[in-house]
Each structure stands twice: as C-alpha cells, then as structure tokens.
Amino acid sequence: MGKLLAVLFCFHASVATAQVDETPSSWSLKARELFTGDEAKISAAKAWFQNHPEVLSELSENLPHLKDPHLALDAMVALGHREVMPYLMEHLEKNTDGSYALALAAFMDEESAPRVLGRFKQVLERSPHGASPPLALVLIDTLARLNVPLSASTMDLLFTHPWPEVRSSLLQYVRKNKSSGHFLETLLQDKDPHVRLGALHAAKELSWVNVAAPQRVCSTEQHPLVLTFCQQHFPAEPEA
Amino acid sequence: MSKKVLGLATLIGCVLAASFFYWQQKNQVSFHLDPACRARYKKLYAEEELKVTVVFGYKDARPQRFVGDRYERAALVLRALTACTAPQGGFCGFARDPEDGHVFLKTIPTPWGPKSVRLQIMDSSVGPDDQDNRQNPFQEWKSQRTKQVFLEALTDSHVVLYNGHSRAGGGPDFLPPLINSLGRVLYADYRQAQRGFMSMLQVLGREHLRARSQVLGLFSCKSSQLFEEQLRKSRPDLALIGSESLIYFKDALENTAATLDSLLRLKCQESFEEALKQRDPLKGSQLVNFFD
Numbered sequence: 001m002g003k004l005l006a007v008l009f010c011f012h013a014s015v016a017t018a019q020v021d022e023t024p025s026s027w028s029l030k031a032r033e034l035f036t037g038d039e040a041k042i043s044a045a046k047a048w049f050q051n052h053p054e055v056l057s058e059l060s061e062n063l064p065h066l067k068d069p070h071l072a073l074d075a076m077v078a079l080g081h082r083e084v085m086p087y088l089m090e091h092l093e094k095n096t097d098g099s100y101a102l103a104l105a106a107f108m109d110e111e112s113a114p115r116v117l118g119r120f121k122q123v124l125e126r127s128p129h130g131a132s133p134p135l136a137l138v139l140i141d142t143l144a145r146l147n148v149p150l151s152a153s154t155m156d157l158l159f160t161h162p163w164p165e166v167r168s169s170l171l172q173y174v175r176k177n178k179s180s181g182h183f184l185e186t187l188l189q190d191k192d193p194h195v196r197l198g199a200l201h202a203a204k205e206l207s208w209v210n211v212a213a214p215q216r217v218c219s220t221e222q223h224p225l226v227l228t229f230c231q232q233h234f235p236a237e238p239e240a
Numbered sequence: 241m242s243k244k245v246l247g248l249a250t251l252i253g254c255v256l257a258a259s260f261f262y263w264q265q266k267n268q269v270s271f272h273l274d275p276a277c278r279a280r281y282k283k284l285y286a287e288e289e290l291k292v293t294v295v296f297g298y299k300d301a302r303p304q305r306f307v308g309d310r311y312e313r314a315a316l317v318l319r320a321l322t323a324c325t326a327p328q329g330g331f332c333g334f335a336r337d338p339e340d341g342h343v344f345l346k347t348i349p350t351p352w353g354p355k356s357v358r359l360q361i362m363d364s365s366v367g368p369d370d371q372d373n374r375q376n377p378f379q380e381w382k383s384q385r386t387k388q389v390f391l392e393a394l395t396d397s398h399v400v401l402y403n404g405h406s407r408a409g410g411g412p413d414f415l416p417p418l419i420n421s422l423g424r425v426l427y428a429d430y431r432q433a434q435r436g437f438m439s440m441l442q443v444l445g446r447e448h449l450r451a452r453s454q455v456l457g458l459f460s461c462k463s464s465q466l467f468e469e470q471l472r473k474s475r476p477d478l479a480l481i482g483s484e485s486l487i488y489f490k491d492a493l494e495n496t497a498a499t500l501d502s503l504l505r506l507k508c509q510e511s512f513e514e515a516l517k518q519r520d521p522l523k524g525s526q527l528v529n530f531f532d
Contacts, residue, residue: 036486071490097318164341165341192340193341197381201378205378
C-alpha cells in the first residue's frame, strides 16, 4: 500500500512538474524574451505573464523540479513575483550557485531587508566555510554593500576560506569601513597573488591606510604581476 | 550436500568475476573515435599541455546596476573543481594551482597518452554594482588585465572562450559600458568603433603563423552573425563557436561548460553538437570549422 502511494505520489509529482514545463510550453520562450528580446517583445512577454497569472505561481511551487529554474527565477524577479521569497529564504543554503540569494537581494525592499539580511548573516555565521563558495560570494557582497557587519570569529574564518574569490570579496568591507584596516593587513598577506593585488589597490586608493603595511608586503613579494604593481606604487625606500 | 556447496561457490565466483569485469569496463577509458575525429583531436592534443583560457567579459545589466560575471565565473569554477563521477572525466576534477587562483590543472587520458590541461578562468568586474565599480580604481586595472589575458590567449592558448556581451557588434568588452545619463548603453558608439572586435582581429591577423589557438568560442549575443565572417577571413583555420541569436546568460554559461566538457572528453561531431544544443537557435551555440 505504501509503495502504491509512493508510486502515485511520484506520478502525481512528475505530472505536476511536466504541466509547468509543458502546458504553457511558451513560458520558457516568453521568459527568455524578457531578457533577450527587443522592447516590443519584452512588453509582449510581460503582457503574456500578466494574462497567465497562474504560471508564475506554478513555477514558484515547482522551482526545484523545473528544467530551467534560473530562467523561472529571473522571470519572477523581473515581474516582481515576491511570493517565492519564503521558499528562497528557507532553502537558501541548498542552492549552491547563489541564484536564490541573488533573487532575494533583488526582491529586497525596506520592509524585507532586515529578514533577508539576517538570514544571509545567519548562513555565513553558522558555518563560514559551510556555504557553497558561489553562494558565500553573493552573501558577502550583499552584506558588505549594505555595511552589515559579521562577527569577528566569522570574519577570521572567512579569511581562511579555501576559495580566494571569497577571501577577495571581504575587501569590500575594507572599502566601506575605516575601522576595518586590520582586515586589509590580513588580505595583503594572502597566499593568492590576485587577492594581494586587490588589497594593494585598496591600500593605494584609501587615504587612511598606513603605507607601512603594503610596503612591508612588497619588500618580500615574488609574484611578477604583484611585483610590478609594487614597484610602481610602493617602491622600496632608498637605504640611508 | 558437497555438490550444493560446490554449485553455490561456483555461482558466487561467477557473480564476483562478472562484477569485477563490469567494474573494470566501467573504469576503463576507451576511445571510439572515427578517423576524422581522431585526427582532429590529435592535432588539438599535439603538445604535452593543452592550454585553455576562459574569459568572462564585464557582464553588466544596464540600465540596471547589477554586474554578474564574478558569479558566473564562480559557478563555472565550482564545476571545474567538482570531483568527476565518470572515468572519462571531462569538465570536472580540476585542482586549483596553489600559485595562481585563476588557474586550474588536471591530467586527462587521450589516445596519445595522458595530457596536462591548464585552464585559466578570468572575470572582469571587481564587484556586483556597476556604479561602485566605476569609482574603484581596481576596476580599470582588472579590466585591462583581463583584456590582455584574452588577447594573449588568442595566440598562446589552444582554446579560447569568451563569455560576455557582444556590445551590438563592438566585440568582446571587459570594461564598464559607455552609458548615457539614463544609464543606457551607447550601442551606436560600440557598433561604429568596434574597439573590442578590432583588437581581436589585429592579434589574430598579426600572429597568424605562430598562433597556437585552434578553437575560439564567443558565447555572446548574435556572435555568429556579428563576427564569424570576418574571423574566418582573418583565420581560416580557426574553429569557431558562436550564437545565432540573443542568448540568455544561463544558456551561454551552459554552452561554455559543454564546450569544455566536449573537448576534454574528445567528443566527436554528433555528440559535441548535441552538447551545444546546436539545432536550437534560441539556446544553442554553433560549432563550425572544427570537424570539417
């Protein structure tokens, strides 16, 4: 009996999914036109979605089962279908490429911002190395852009993240906040040359940074790309 | 009784042998390449190391402020670093070069022995907000650096893939776009000046004889109709991958990954074209001059 129920459930689920993908088979065509069409096509596509209000609701209910979830999500963002937000909030960590976080950031308004940002912070603070790196990148970018601080222990762990892209994104905190100068010192000593380059650019740009730190780092630099930048902007002091 | 035991033991032995045989078959990489396909890949893998460069252009969404190339690159890097599940490998199982975070390395089996693959993946923006990026001096530096890597790769890499905007015929672009006061991109300027495309053509024409490049993919809107004809004149021997129509970013990203996977798995024409969804003008990319 249980097996029968399971089979029936699976059958129902697959039919439901197929309906979303196939019934208004034009949904994906119309959604693509929202992003790749000329103005007339974009208007026509918007009108089509307005005339079929059930489509976005069905897509949002079946998001994880769709063949093209990114397209559906982008269409929801473009058309302001905010009903999908609770689902995105709940399943934020499971989405490894960060598209749920990007959609949430796009939907965010004054009213929802505290909840969305709180959730972003929670994901990073619960396990700084646990979130998928593309997701972590979106979370850090969003929090740093709005100058939402992370706890010191989270920051410390993020500075040791295995992905240089994630470590590099922390530079945005440095650019936003004078009190984060010690973060810059850490990034100047990063093992990846591209992270060091970003940090050196910030050190050159931000007038409040003490030049002693970049000069110290430059004095031992080996990577040709970083070394060139050092020689141009942080040349060694001539010995007395 | 002893006959039963013997029978059972034989049965178990047979099952074990069959399992071992199946396991061995499953994990053995075999290449069934037709002669033309084999010859094509022999040329691509002629050197000990295959150099592949993937460059994301500056992917703004003007008139909105969002810029997405860092996120698209991160999604591609995640795939590169994910462990392979099939013995044929493909676009998976790379290790990041500890000396350079933009470089990913792996060794793949080929009919001519194992070959090293050096995959460089670059992006162009320094952050997700175009307005912020324009005020950040690092943006200019990074854009110029990525452009330089792309142009050098046209000579020095066997495979060069650009994923970004076509700028209405302007060509590959790594900088924040030229915009008017309403934040709209000045497409007429791009179309007329064709700065990105001309830089490419110059390098391709100048370095023709000593160029290593064999495959050039332009995963950008209408790249086939905008660029293919002149590229083929400039480098008749170059295989091209382009898009017939305006392409949605996720389709372009999927096709970029499919190209890498196909080349690393030595896919022949039919399966390569299938991976690129070649018959679908809306989502697909078109491969020309590779097998023919």
